[in-house]
Amino acid sequence: MDVKTCRKCGRLFNYLSGPPICSACKDELEKKFAQVKEYIRENPRASMKEISEENDVPQQQLQQWVREERLEFTSDSPIQMTCESCGTRIQTGRFCESCKGKMASGLTNAFKKDEPKPVEKPKKKDGNHMRFMNKD
Numbered sequence: 184m185d186v187k188t189c190r191k192c193g194r195l196f197n198y199l200s201g202p203p204i205c206s207a208c209k210d211e212l213e214k215k216f217a218q219v220k221e222y223i224r225e226n227p228r229a230s231m232k233e234i235s236e237e238n239d240v241p242q243q244q245l246q247q248w249v250r251e252e253r254l255e256f257t258s259d260s261p262i263q264m265t266c267e268s269c270g271t272r273i274q275t276g277r278f279c280e281s282c283k284g285k286m287a288s289g290l291t292n293a294f295k296k297d298e299p300k301p302v303e304k305p306k307k308k309d310g311n312h313m314r315f316m317n318k319d
């Protein structure tokens with residue numbers, strides 16, 4: 184058996200698998216997760232900040248649960264996740280179904296290559312902003 188230092192409380196514990204967190208902290212985290220999940224169910228329109236403050240959970244932790252697809256938000260929620268690959272609105276995780284499908288079939292390996300990106304026409308909103316600023 185492996186002995187590790189708990190990343191949260193610093194105590195030594197017998198490490199089995201998963202994140203390096205002792206069972207006490209893991210239980211604590213699971214309790215928080217259940218609490219947050221319940222909170223979101225009752226307050227589907229709560230923002231990330233509200234959820235974080237009301238449940239005393241760092242936003243970083245909330246985001247991690249979302250990435251792990253353990254938390255999801257309804258379309259009512261002000262919290263909108265976007266696909267890290269194409270920017271489509273998604274409700275949980277990191278990628279939309281379509282990108283996940285592409286990744287599964289290996290087509291998106293291209294993303295990891297160091298080839299220069301094809302030049303795209305800039306579609307940034309900054310353009311409008313600049314024009315607005317220069318109006319007078």
Ligand SMILES: [Zn+2]
Binds near residue numbers: 209
């Ligand atoms: Zn601990």
Ligand SMILES: [Zn+2]
Binds near residue numbers: 267279280
């Ligand atoms: Zn996508």
